[in-house]
């Protein structure tokens with residue numbers, strides 16, 4: 173299975189080289205040898221919960237903004253949300269919900285993930301369309317062609333977790349010969365509210381089912397693959413957001429074609445997804461006492477896209493397109509009259525074209541140059557809502573929005589220049605420069621009424637969009653080296669990124685928006701702060717990160733990750749919001765092949781560099797201790813056991829948000845959500 177993950181890997185194979193080759197079969201830290209990406213092969217990871225995004229905490233520079241058990245939003249070097257380009261089996265998925273309750277990675281659940289690849293630092297222009305913050309590629313399990321004979325193979329997994337009485341059951345069957353491959357797979361998982369030292373985090377229950385079917389056909393150099401997936405997420409909590417998930421029903425289609433010739437390779441794909449999503453503030457959490465405040469939000473999202481890439485092993489040329497369309501409507505089951513058209517046919521389309529060149533200069537220099545043009549067009553239809561029919565400020569917001577020119581087209585140029593110098597067999601030096609851009613999201617642009625529909629920012633602030641937003645443009649410089657000798661490897665990077673027109677919520681000066689929030693406060697007895705408005709500001713993000721590994725002998729090894737990032741506003745004296753604090757991971761591993769164990773500690777510093785603009789609260793430092801072990805009972809059966817947070821440390825993840833749920837005796841509203849308490853997990857894998 174690891175072999176498959178490597179074959180499927182779609183990165184810079186030509187410029188990477190293996191380190192730690194003698195320990196390719198490591199159990200736990202499966203971050204692979206490729207120096208410009210970090211890859212997890214998921215066959216063996218023992219300690220992962222339902223959310224694949226948790227793996228990001230093992231990648232230098234990466235982390236996870238978590239708003240609930242299934243809603244992890246990838247963070248990389250201080251950027252997150254739509255600034256990260258995420259691909260699931262090659263498809264781009266814009267979340268169906270306006271608050272990202274279904275972030276892109278939620279479409280590659282841990283239960284079916286085969287590999288997760290994170291590009292290190294400046295991502296190539298070929299890796300995605302808008303890659304200002306980085307690129308993540310998730311690949312799910314699809315089985316293998318055989319060498320000839322028809323074979324039936326499969327796998328089953330059962331797992332359980334104590335911290336929330338969770339279970340997972342997954343299975344898949346592949347019928348394949350050397351030409352045809354048919355795969356059917358599915359899983360079911362559910363968990364109760366998670367516990368921490370002082371009580372329970374309400375609501376953090378979840379339930380999800382998924383079914384996938386795929387057919388592949390291979391003839392000589394041609395491979396064709398069709399896939400369909402159905403995701404059914406049921407009642408699932410998101411305590412950091414104003415509502416919880418009632419359902420996420422998604423249909424995912426994709427078709428891919430690959431030509432693998434001697435001289436060149438061609439990859440083509442088309443994909444489509446249809447996402448239906450409902451959320452409420454009265455089902456999983458204590459309902460608002462005032463029935464007029466009950467809210468339900470029904471959202472629909474559609475994605476359609478394609479890409480065509482030719483790779484001559486030196487040159488890469490490609491065109492790609494992605495189009496998303498969103499609807500979001502709010503109602504109240506206690507009041508049939510109440511409605512808000514939150515987003516009406518909010519559309520965003522990106523058409524891109526790129527060229528990329530990898531060029532060796534002499535034996536020890538390698539150059540990568542890339543140029544991309546993206547055409548980003550956006551539009552949205554007119555809106556209405558009961559507030560606008562009853563309250564003059566809301567009527568003004570509606571009328572201004574409806575009368576304005578809501579369409580826009582951005583012409584965005586990205587370029588990348590990277591150079592690698594193999595100074596010795598042990599040492600490779602690296603330097604990179606880039607210009608990357610991102611046009612606003614539909615939420616940043618088209619949120620007309622002050623609401624918290626902000627792609628999961630979860631800062632407890634209401635926002636309005638801004639039809640005049642410009643695209644963000646980041647210039648970045650990155651330096652580092654990869655050193656590997658005598659079983660010790662070390663890959664540090666420093667980076668500095670200057671972002672013009674960084675899109676950030678600033679205190680609104682829009683009088684109708686301010687008056688609307690004031691009137692709502694008076695009507696409802698709430699105390700919501702002055703709304704924020706998405707605006708273009710200037711910002712800088714800089715930092716360093718590294719990972720290292722030391723192979724003590726054939727059985728024992730140590731490895732670790734260190735990440736530091738700073739995000740600052742340049743126009744005023746403030747920090748950027750929801751930035752991961754300085755953190756480190758240190759692990760000691762034993763592997764005999766038959767069995768193995770890892771003891772690891774995760775150290776997080778306090779975060780005092782918080783955003784005043786987002787009224788962000790600080791967090792304290794903490795240390796977590798985890799233990800995990802596996803045992804290959806036979807060739808087909810593997811057992812995994814882990815204990816996370818052994819000391820039952822009481823802590824708050826800085827990226828975990830605030831409690832929005834009333835009536836929890838253990839956590840006050842508005843205080844930071846605690847991390848989970850001690851968690852025993854067990855897993856059985858059976859392959860045949």
Ligand SMILES: [Cu+2]
Pocket residue numbers: 269270271272273417449450451
């Ligand atoms: Cu939602």
